[in-house]
Amino acid sequence: MSHLVELSHATKRFVKAGGGIHVAAADITMTVDPGEFVAVVGPTGCGKSTTLSLVSGLEPPSGGAVRVNGAPVQGIPDGVGYMFQADAMLPWRNVLANVAAGPIWRGMAKADAHAKAMDWITRVGLSGFEKSYMHQLSGGMRKRVALAQTLVTEPKILLMDEPFSALDVQTRALMQNELLDLWSGTGTAVIFVTHDLEEAIVLADRVVVMTASPARIKDDFRINLSRPRNVEELRLTPEFIETYSKIWQSLSSEVATARAQGASRVA
Numbered sequence: 001m002s003h004l005v006e007l008s009h010a011t012k013r014f015v016k017a018g019g020g021i022h023v024a025a026a027d028i029t030m031t032v033d034p035g036e037f038v039a040v041v042g043p044t045g046c047g048k049s050t051t052l053s054l055v056s057g058l059e060p061p062s063g064g065a066v067r068v069n070g071a072p073v074q075g076i077p078d079g080v081g082y083m084f085q086a087d088a089m090l091p092w093r094n095v096l097a098n099v100a101a102g103p104i105w106r107g108m109a110k111a112d113a114h115a116k117a118m119d120w121i122t123r124v125g126l127s128g129f130e131k132s133y134m135h136q137l138s139g140g141m142r143k144r145v146a147l148a149q150t151l152v153t154e155p156k157i158l159l160m161d162e163p164f165s166a167l168d169v170q171t172r173a174l175m176q177n178e179l180l181d182l183w184s185g186t187g188t189a190v191i192f193v194t195h196d197l198e199e200a201i202v203l204a205d206r207v208v209v210m211t212a213s214p215a216r217i218k219d220d221f222r223i224n225l226s227r228p229r230n231v232e233e234l235r236l237t238p239e240f241i242e243t244y245s246k247i248w249q250s251l252s253s254e255v256a257t258a259r260a261q262g263a264s265r266v267a
């Protein structure tokens with residue numbers, strides 16, 4: 001059976017600025033099925049974003065294979081949505097125009113795209129702000145716009161690279177709950193990269209732990225916490241704490257290795 005996303009011994013090498021080769025991802029084999037929420041954690045700079053860019057088609061693999069919907073990734077595959085740490089909104093356009101831009105770019109008539117965009121603006125709780133510009137919105141509101149902008153295209157696969165890391169703790173929890181509500185029942189597969197193990201566990205069905213650079217897959221933990229979830233309450237449960245300590249045992253040694261690598265680089 002083919003999987004929605006399939007990385008098979010995928011490797012990514014970059015040519016370093018001063019010459020030489022840097023292996024950012026090595027021998028990555030993993031699959032993601034429709035409706036699965038997979039979080040990827042690993043130490044800073046290990047190659048998490050690089051792995052995501054192989055799935056998005058932004059970077060071709062140097063070795064191995066990457067397939068989406070059973071076909072090798074060549075360029076940006078259909079049905080893939082992205083959300084990054086930095087927002088991708090145009091400051092001279094209002095919320096409605098920003099959210100409608102994707103569907104219009106894909107050929108939808110303007111009136112239909114605006115109707116669809118309004119629906120998503122309402123779903124993310126921003127009804128009444130459709131005429132606002134980005135500088136008039138709080139950080140949390142801008143993230144809601146980014147969510148609407150991504151989900152309006154109804155992606156089959158949603159790639160998220162630390163989308164909430166710039167938010168304060170409370171807004172972050174709010175957005176995590178919001179994401180789970182919006183995602184629930186859609187059948188969309190999510191690959192969510194984060195530094196934050198707590199965030200990974202409260203959101204995901206699986207937490208994939210990557211090694212210190214070059215990124216390899218060290219462990220793939222199934223998260224057996226029931227849904228629907230309230231992320232703030234979940235963090236206090238014994239089940240969460242037990243899951244956290246189990247995964248931290250795997251992750252902590254990689255964090256220590258990455259720190260040692262960093263120390264030797266600046267020494």
Ligand SMILES: Nc1ncnc2c1ncn2[C@@H]1O[C@H](COP(=O)(O)OP(=O)(O)OP(=O)(O)O)[C@@H](O)[C@H]1O
Nearest residue numbers: 014015016022024043044045046047048049050051
């Ligand atoms: N286009 C590129 N050219 C050269 N090197 C690159 C390129 N993209 C990434 N790298 C290098 O590959 C390594 C992995 O980077 P990547 O951004 O994938 O890590 P990450 O785990 O997502 O990091 P962080 O947790 O800090 O966001 C880094 O050393 C980075 O400098």
